Structure formats: C-alpha cells, structure tokens
Amino acid sequence: MPTVRVTRKVHFSAGHRLARPGLSDEENRELYGACSNPAGHGHNYDLEVTVRGEVDPDTGYVIDLKRVKELVHRAVVDDVDHANLNVDVEWMEGVIPTAENLVVRIWDRLEGNLDGAELVSLKLWETERNMVEYRGE
Amino acid sequence: MPTVRVTRKVHFSAGHRLARPGLSDEENRELYGACSNPAGHGHNYDLEVTVRGEVDPDTGYVIDLKRVKELVHRAVVDDVDHANLNVDVEWMEGVIPTAENLVVRIWDRLEGNLDGAELVSLKLWETERNMVEYRGE
Amino acid sequence: MPTVRVTRKVHFSAGHRLARPGLSDEENRELYGACSNPAGHGHNYDLEVTVRGEVDPDTGYVIDLKRVKELVHRAVVDDVDHANLNVDVEWMEGVIPTAENLVVRIWDRLEGNLDGAELVSLKLWETERNMVEYRGE
Amino acid sequence: MPTVRVTRKVHFSAGHRLARPGLSDEENRELYGACSNPAGHGHNYDLEVTVRGEVDPDTGYVIDLKRVKELVHRAVVDDVDHANLNVDVEWMEGVIPTAENLVVRIWDRLEGNLDGAELVSLKLWETERNMVEYRGE
Amino acid sequence: MPTVRVTRKVHFSAGHRLARPGLSDEENRELYGACSNPAGHGHNYDLEVTVRGEVDPDTGYVIDLKRVKELVHRAVVDDVDHANLNVDVEWMEGVIPTAENLVVRIWDRLEGNLDGAELVSLKLWETERNMVEYRGE
Amino acid sequence: MPTVRVTRKVHFSAGHRLARPGLSDEENRELYGACSNPAGHGHNYDLEVTVRGEVDPDTGYVIDLKRVKELVHRAVVDDVDHANLNVDVEWMEGVIPTAENLVVRIWDRLEGNLDGAELVSLKLWETERNMVEYRGE
Numbered sequence: 001m002p003t004v005r006v007t008r009k010v011h012f013s014a015g016h017r018l019a020r021p022g023l024s025d026e027e028n029r030e031l032y033g034a035c036s037n038p039a040g041h042g043h044n045y046d047l048e049v050t051v052r053g054e055v056d057p058d059t060g061y062v063i064d065l066k067r068v069k070e071l072v073h074r075a076v077v078d079d080v081d082h083a084n085l086n087v088d089v090e091w092m093e094g095v096i097p098t099a100e101n102l103v104v105r106i107w108d109r110l111e112g113n114l115d116g117a118e119l120v121s122l123k124l125w126e127t128e129r130n131m132v133e134y135r136g137e
Numbered sequence: 138m139p140t141v142r143v144t145r146k147v148h149f150s151a152g153h154r155l156a157r158p159g160l161s162d163e164e165n166r167e168l169y170g171a172c173s174n175p176a177g178h179g180h181n182y183d184l185e186v187t188v189r190g191e192v193d194p195d196t197g198y199v200i201d202l203k204r205v206k207e208l209v210h211r212a213v214v215d216d217v218d219h220a221n222l223n224v225d226v227e228w229m230e231g232v233i234p235t236a237e238n239l240v241v242r243i244w245d246r247l248e249g250n251l252d253g254a255e256l257v258s259l260k261l262w263e264t265e266r267n268m269v270e271y272r273g274e
Numbered sequence: 275m276p277t278v279r280v281t282r283k284v285h286f287s288a289g290h291r292l293a294r295p296g297l298s299d300e301e302n303r304e305l306y307g308a309c310s311n312p313a314g315h316g317h318n319y320d321l322e323v324t325v326r327g328e329v330d331p332d333t334g335y336v337i338d339l340k341r342v343k344e345l346v347h348r349a350v351v352d353d354v355d356h357a358n359l360n361v362d363v364e365w366m367e368g369v370i371p372t373a374e375n376l377v378v379r380i381w382d383r384l385e386g387n388l389d390g391a392e393l394v395s396l397k398l399w400e401t402e403r404n405m406v407e408y409r410g411e
Numbered sequence: 412m413p414t415v416r417v418t419r420k421v422h423f424s425a426g427h428r429l430a431r432p433g434l435s436d437e438e439n440r441e442l443y444g445a446c447s448n449p450a451g452h453g454h455n456y457d458l459e460v461t462v463r464g465e466v467d468p469d470t471g472y473v474i475d476l477k478r479v480k481e482l483v484h485r486a487v488v489d490d491v492d493h494a495n496l497n498v499d500v501e502w503m504e505g506v507i508p509t510a511e512n513l514v515v516r517i518w519d520r521l522e523g524n525l526d527g528a529e530l531v532s533l534k535l536w537e538t539e540r541n542m543v544e545y546r547g548e
Numbered sequence: 549m550p551t552v553r554v555t556r557k558v559h560f561s562a563g564h565r566l567a568r569p570g571l572s573d574e575e576n577r578e579l580y581g582a583c584s585n586p587a588g589h590g591h592n593y594d595l596e597v598t599v600r601g602e603v604d605p606d607t608g609y610v611i612d613l614k615r616v617k618e619l620v621h622r623a624v625v626d627d628v629d630h631a632n633l634n635v636d637v638e639w640m641e642g643v644i645p646t647a648e649n650l651v652v653r654i655w656d657r658l659e660g661n662l663d664g665a666e667l668v669s670l671k672l673w674e675t676e677r678n679m680v681e682y683r684g685e
Numbered sequence: 686m687p688t689v690r691v692t693r694k695v696h697f698s699a700g701h702r703l704a705r706p707g708l709s710d711e712e713n714r715e716l717y718g719a720c721s722n723p724a725g726h727g728h729n730y731d732l733e734v735t736v737r738g739e740v741d742p743d744t745g746y747v748i749d750l751k752r753v754k755e756l757v758h759r760a761v762v763d764d765v766d767h768a769n770l771n772v773d774v775e776w777m778e779g780v781i782p783t784a785e786n787l788v789v790r791i792w793d794r795l796e797g798n799l800d801g802a803e804l805v806s807l808k809l810w811e812t813e814r815n816m817v818e819y820r821g822e
Contacts, residue, residue, distance in 0.1 A: 007679040015179040016179075041218075042153075059644070065678045098746055100747055127181050140548040141514065144543070157333070187544075266283040267282060272279075287590065288590065314632050316564075370471035372471035404418070422812070425726050448773065453701075453727010493718075552788065556815060609785060
C-alpha cells in the first residue's frame with residue numbers, strides 16, 4: 001500500500017514572556033528585546049501535525065483526521081489555549097517558552113499517543129512570518 | 138478629483154486578560170470564559186487603517202501609505218507591540234482590553250493625527266475568525 | 275457609547291447542483307456550465323456574520339463572539355455542513371442553491387435570532403475568488 | 412427580490428515606476444522613495460470587482476460570476492497582466508501609475524460594460540499590506 | 549547545474565461521499581461520520597504539484613510552470629473540477645474517494661507525463677485544516 | 686539537544702523581464718510568452734529562509750529570528766526590493782532573472798553569512814501559485 005503523510009492544522013492563543021532565570025530585566029532585554037517585556041505578551045499559534053502511514057485499504061485513511069484533531073486538542077490545545085506558557089502549563093516547566101522549546105515539548109506530548117500513527121513533523125507558526133519545525137531529530 | 142479610500146495593514150502581538158474590576162475570578166470566568174485566565178494570554182493582531190480623500194493630481198496619491206504606516210506605528214504599534222494591554226499601555230487605562238474597547242481607543246489615537254487625511258474605518262482582527270470594525274459612530 | 279461592528283467567521287463544506295426545474299440537462303448546462311453537472315459537486319464555504327451594536331460598558335463587548343459562533347452553528351452550520359444543499363436542508367427548499375439564494379436564506383435564519391444584536395451583513399465565500407454579500411436590502 | 416452584492420477576484424502582475432513628469436530623478440526619489448527607481452519594479456495585484464443587483468428568480472444569480480471574470484479579463488487583465496503600466500497600457504496614458512490612479516481608470520473601463528450590472532466597488536491590493544478602494548465617488 | 553524544486557498550485561471543486569461498499573448507511577456513519585452523508589457534500593481542493601530538476605542554463609527554467617499548469621489541467625483538473633468523485637471520474641473507480649486515495653491516483657496520472665520532469669511531491673488540501681502529501685513511496 | 690528548523694518569511698517587490706541574450710523579441714516571446722514583454726513587469730516575492738541547528742539551552746533559540754531577518758535584509762532585500770532584477774542588482778548579472786536563478790543566487794548570498802547557522806532551504810514564491818525551492822543541491 002502507498003505511504004501518505006496526513007496533516008492537521010490546529011490553532012491556539014497563548015501568552016508568554018522570554019526571560020532567562022538569573023538574569024536581570026535589563027540583561028533579558030538585551031538578550032530577547034521586546035519579547036522579555038516583564039508583563040508578557042502573546043500570540044495566535046498555528047500548529048501543523050503531520051503523521052505518516054500506509055493507506056488502510058478498507059477505509060482509504062491513514063488515520064481519521066478528526067481523530068488526530070481530538071488527540072491533539074486533548075494532549076496540547078486544551079492545556080495551552082488561552083493560557084500563559086510561563087506559569088499555566090505543567091509540561092512547559094523548566095524551559096524558556098520560545099517556539100523552539102514549545103515545539104519540542106509538544107512532540108513529547110504527541111509521540112506515541114496518536115493511535116499508533118507515526119509522528120514525522122510538527123510545524124509551529126508563532127506569527128505569520130516566524131515558524132519552527134521539529135522532526136524528532 | 139475622484140475620492141478614493143486607501144488602507145494600510147499593520148501587525149502587532151500583545152497580551153491581555155479580560156476581567157471586570159470588582160468581580161471575583163469565578164465571576165469573571167463565568168462572564169469571559171478562558172479569556173479571564175488570571176495569568177493572561179495573547180494574540181497576533183492585524184489592524185487595517187482606512188482613510189478617504191481626493192486623489193492629489195500632482196502625486197497620484199490620497200496620502201503616501203508609507204506615511205500612514207509611520208504615523209500608525211508611532212501612535213499605536215510602538216505602544217502595544219509585545220506589550221500587555223492591561224498594564225503597559227497608558228491610553229488603555231480604565232477599560233477592559235476587549236477588541237471593541239481597543240479599536241475605539243486606537244481611533245482616538247489616530248483621528249486628527251493623519252496629516253489631514255480623513256479616518257473612515259479601523260478593522261481589528263484578534264484571531265483569524267474574530268474581527269471588530271469601528272467607523273467613528 | 276460607541277457603536278462597533280463585530281464579525282465572526284465560520285466554515286462549512288457542502289455539496290450542490292445548479293439546475294432549474296423544468297429544464298433539460300442540456301439546457302441547464304447551457305445556463306450553468308459545469309455547475310449543473312447532474313451528479314453534483316461541492317465547496318468549502320466561508321461565512322462572515324457581522325452584527326452592530328453599542329459597546330456594553332460593563333463587559334466591553336457588543337456581544338460575546340463565542341455566543342455568535344454558537345448561535346450560527348445551531349441555526350446554520352449544523353444543517354449545511356457535510357450536507358447536500360439540494361436535498362438535505364429543509365430551509366433551502368424551493369430555491370436553486372446558488373450562493374445568492376443561500377446567503378439570503380441564511381439571513382432569514384439569523385435575523386432576530388442573535389440575542390438582540392442587529393445583523394448588518396453576511397458575506398459568503400464559495401471559492402477563494404467568488405463571494406456574495408447580503409445586507410438585508 | 413433581495414438585492415445582493417457579488418464579488419469576483421482577479422489577479423495580474425505588472426511593472427511600474429512612480430515619477431512626476433518635469434521632476435528630476437532626485438526630486439522624484441524625494442517624493443516617491445524607492446518607488447521612483449528609474450528602472451522600475453512591479454507587483455502582483457489582486458482586484459476585487461463588486462456589482463450589486465436583484466437576484467434573478469429564474470437563475471438564482473445576480474450575474475454569472477464566470478461572465479464577470481470574462482468581462483474583467485477582456486477589459487482590464489488582458490491589457491495589464493505582464494505589462495508595464497507606464498508604457499504598455501493605452502488607457503493609463505497621462506497619469507502616474509499609482510494604485511489610486513489605476514483603480515479609477517479600471518472603473519472607467521468597467522462601468523457600463525458589465526451586462527447591465529451596477530458596479531459598486533473596486534478594491535485593488537498592490538501588496539498584501541496596501542489596498543485602495545474606489546466606489547465611483 | 550543546481551537542482552531546484554518547482555511547485556505549481558491548482559484548484560478544483562468537487563463532490564464526494566465516503567462509504568465503504570457492503571456497509572449499511574449506519575455502519576458508514578459510524579466509520580466516516582458526516583462524511584458518509586448519502587446525498588454527498590464537497591470541497592474546494594488545492595493541489596500543489598512539485599517537480600525537481602536541474603536548471604536549464606539556456607532558459608533559467610527547470611520546466612516552464614505554465615506548461616506544468618497545462619499538463620495538470622489536462623490530466624487531472626479537467627476531469628475532477630465540478631465533478632462528483634464517486635461517479636464521474638473514471639480513474640477514481642474502485643476506491644473510496646478519501647484525500648489519501650485521491651492524491652495517490654493523481655500521482656499515477658501525472659508521473660511520467662510531465663515532459664520528463666521528475667515528480668517528487670503532491671500536496672492536496674481538502675479544507676484549510678486538512679492536507680495529505682504523497683511522495684511516491 | 687534537539688535539532689530544530691527555524692524559518693523567517695520576508696517580502697520584496699521587484700521588476701524583471703525574461704529574455705535570452707542573442708534572441709529576437711519574437712523568439713523570446715515564443716520561449717517565455719508574456720514574461721518576455723520588452724518593457725518588463727514585476728511581482729511581490731515572498732522568501733522563506735530556513736536554517737537548522739541545535740536549540741541553545743541558555744536561550745531556547747536556534748538563532749534569534751530577528752537576527753535572521755536583519756541579515757537577510759542586508760544581504761538580499763535591500764538590494765532587490767523596488768529594484769529591477771535585470772539591471773539594478775549586481776549579483777544577478779549574467780543570468781536570466783527567473784525564479785530558479787534568483788533563488789540560487791540568493792542562496793549564494795546567504796550561505797555562510799548567517800552567524801554560523803546552517804542554511805537548509807530557500808522557498809521563493811513569485812506569485813501565489815508559483816514557487817521554487819532550493820536546498821543547495
């Protein structure tokens with residue numbers, strides 16, 4: 001059977017502040033610019049979840065994308081949507097909430113939890129001009 | 138001379154929390170849902186600024202859109218980008234930072250400050266599905 | 275209080291066939307081209323619902339857009355999403371399912387059913403290049 | 412019968428240079444900035460053509476949008492696509508090819524030439540951030 | 549010479565119904581949800597065709613994208629646009645018209661028929677949130 | 686540390702004409718169609734620059750995307766924005782300004798000049814339907 005990649009886009013809105021523990025506000029501003037503003041800011045995030053698998057000849061699906069949506073909402077979106085990534089999300093503890101760290105932690109939440117489908121790529125758009133992609137490498 | 142409307146889109150990312158002063162966190166959650174999360178969240182905002190005027194026969198412009206961009210950045214974007222609308226923006230004091238209140242306050246910042254061009258509409262997208270428009274009524 | 279227009283976008287996918295009762299397939303093909311293909315085709319529709327009202331000073335809202343979404347889903351999207359507009363939708367009976375007729379019937383479903391908010395515009399995108407707007411005129 | 416506005420989007424790519432006759436290159440650079448670069452530059456333009464009319468009860472159409480596309484291509488797109496607006500387009504002679512002047516001239520090409528449909532708005536996007544609208548005022 | 553990938557996007561609108569032969573309507577509804585609605589529904593599909601090759605030093609092209617468009621329209625779009633994928637398209641016979649099965653059959657239509665260019669990827673968007681990609685594996 | 690790809694989108698508007706030296710205008714029209722129009726035309730180009738690297742545990746960044754933007758503007762956008770690719774851009778000399786040749790030359794401008802980050806992909810959209818990608822092969 002042919003192997004196809006299937007992608008589901010989901011959206012969430014979250015707040016964050018970029019700051020390294022142990023640095024002063026001035027040092028963080030030098031490092032992160034306006035992203036270190038102490039009161040925080042936020043973004044509308046777009047997440048593209050891609051899994052790969054053989055097409056099931058009985059259903060014509062690799063995996064039902066409605067099921068992917070459900071699993072991603074349960075494992076990720078329900079926790080981060082309208083939340084503050086610095087203080088509200090247990091599985092973001094201990095890392096600075098850059099897009100890079102966020103996409104890697106989302107991978108850890110999803111890998112092995114997609115009904116057996118193989119996760120191959122996560123793309124996370126923080127703004128319409130900035131995107132990060134993680135492939136589990 | 139013909140009268141033309143010209144529009145400039147600008148972008149900013151900001152944080153906010155919706156909560157009415159005097160209400161408890163539970164009451165605010167009932168009123169605003171997840172938008173009242175105490176630690177705040179945020180959005181990528183798109184703002185469309187529309188002015189109307191006669192086309193200047195010498196330049197072919199109603200107004201140079203680079204100039205509109207410059208004026209909107211100075212009066213609005215520089216204050217709200219990567220800021221928290223509840224605590225960082227002086228001209229948002231005293232109102233709950235809903236999109237409706239934000240677009241009306243932006244109107245007050247821009248009207249009469251566009252080199253004589255007549256402001257006729259502000260559209261503010263908070264997410265790709267939610268938009269508010271103010272026409273000064 | 276200022277008067278603001280607030281817009282919510284919703285999406286649905288539906289099937290349809292354009293054909294005038296009483297005409298032969300050949301006559302309908304002459305009138306509607308490929309849109310009259312007897313086995314039908316379909317589209318991803320985007321609907322923008324705009325209501326107008328004064329900003330409530332207590333909430334900062336004209337109307338909660340989550341509530342608009344809920345009402346539009348109940349009155350419209352639940353009926354048309356993944357449905358065939360020619361045979362599955364009771365309130366489309368008796369009209370050819372063009373975008374024009376669809377947007378007017380959607381207006382009839384929503385007007386007076388938006389918690390008192392004043393409906394002022396419906397925009398319906400049938401493809402990314404074709405759109406119709408109804409303002410109740 | 413209800414009155415509906417129907418919109419068709421078309422696209423074209425064109426070159427232009429902004430410069431006022433009688434001014435030196437330096438003076439034009441002061442007036443138009445990089446837009447006056449003597450060798451010219453160009454854009455992908457998006458044009459939204461909106462007409463208004465009653466819905467024909469026999470067809471369910473205000474006007475067949477395929478027909479609008481055909482008429483707009485014949486009167487406008489065929490002349491400007493992959494052309495230089497300063498030298499190749501007869502009906503742009505005598506004006507500086509700003510978006511404002513272009514949209515007004517396109518109005519003159521289309522008004523009265525849309526099979527009797529009433530032209531009510533032309534929106535012309537020069538970039539994804541700059542747009543002009545003409546309503547025949 | 550450098551090897552470059554070139555991509556052409558095309559669009560079509562089609563109808564379909566997801567149902568496995570031999571299952572009842574109730575069983576298909578359990579399997580496919582609303583996608584199994586007996587009267588069918590439809591989508592606006594976006595297809596991105598990517599070919600790879602060396603840049604021809606004489607033309608600066610891998611392959612003229614106008615030629616790619618022409619070939620894809622002839623082999624694919626002319627058959628599926630405004631068609632019903634369950635009954636109107638000969639080369640979809642024998643498979644359930646999921647996006648996965650559709651993209652694989654489109655690959656079979658295009659591979660070896662692109663003037664010698666090497667087909668490396670097909671991306672098919674069924675909605676703005678659901679996409680499948682086939683790379684011939 | 687995990688390896689992440691980070692992407693920054695930038696935009697520019699430029700003019701060009703496709704014509705092979707030594708061919709007549711008629712021969713170039715046969716080869717390039719309207720793209721060979723002697724007076725030139727132009728496009729809004731979107732460029733996606735992707736670099737790959739390990740996430741720095743101290744900053745949570747692969748590389749600050751504001752720094753990528755700055756470097757790409759300095760090396761590429763400042764030269765091509767509002768310029769004519771046939772005559773104004775020194776590093777385009779000697780090649781026909783197709784998207785393929787442009788993306789390869791941009792690669793040469795950026796590779797090794799991104800503060801040590803590894804350039805892995807450049808995607809260049811010439812129109813919303815035509816895209817080329819170069820990966821340094």
